[in-house]
Amino acid sequence: MNNPVIFCDFDGTVTEKDNIIAIMNRFAPEGWEELKEGVLNRSISIREGVGKMFSLLPVSLKEEIIEFALDHARIRSGFQEFLDFTKEEGIPVYIVSGGIDFFLEPIINKFGPFAGVYCNGSDFSQTTIKIEWPNSCDDQCSNDCGCCKPSIMRKLVQSDTYKIVIGDSVTDLEAAKQADYVFARDYLKIKCEEWAIPHTPFETFYDCIEALKTKTGVRG
Ligand code: MG
Ligand code: ZN
DSSP, X not given: OOSEXXXXXXXXXXXXXXXXXXXXHHHOXXXXXXXXXXXXXXXXXXXXHHHHHHTTSBGGGXXXXXXXXXXXXXXXXXHHHHHHHHHHHTOOEEEEEEXXXXXXXHXXXXXOOOSEEEEEEEEOSSSBOEEEOTTOOOTTOOSOOSSOHHHHHHHHOOTTOEEEEEEOSGGGHHHHHXXXXXXXXXXXXXXXXXXXXXXXXXXXXXXXXXXXXXXXXXXX
């Protein structure tokens, strides 16, 4: 395992549940469920669905949404211990998330260190929340991801990088296909089995530490 780098999803991976869904459930702007259905049945892209969902919320809700996210985001156990372990081992950890900066950063800032945090942006200068997309797809991806995980990986790795992806959902699948190794739970685990992508199932970050210890041990 030369030059390992970890790309870790946020929603449903670092946190136990999806924060965008939790926020939408809580603030329930009219029309958001149709958008969610559209994303799930792939009639609209993630970028379009998430952008339109947030455009249903007035900017005045900003602080309330942050407070709600901080109160309700449950962190999967072992996360900080996992970061301590990877730091000791000299393995950089990037957070790569389809979440939005204004509620993701207050949650993630309590943990670390990270080599970088990639997510979507937000603009509160108008009447409703506008999502910005600083990490959109490169010319090798046409999924209109919003936050394009495979594109970010292509940007950050070198030819000898051993790419480890940690994730849970459909938005991690393209990244997992590019990875050398995957830690998967939930939907991503099923997809890894289907695609015969080498992976270890996990429920807590202690599982990831144990699996990494085995791998680094093999390296000697
Ligand atoms: Mg996820
Ligand atoms: Zn993409």
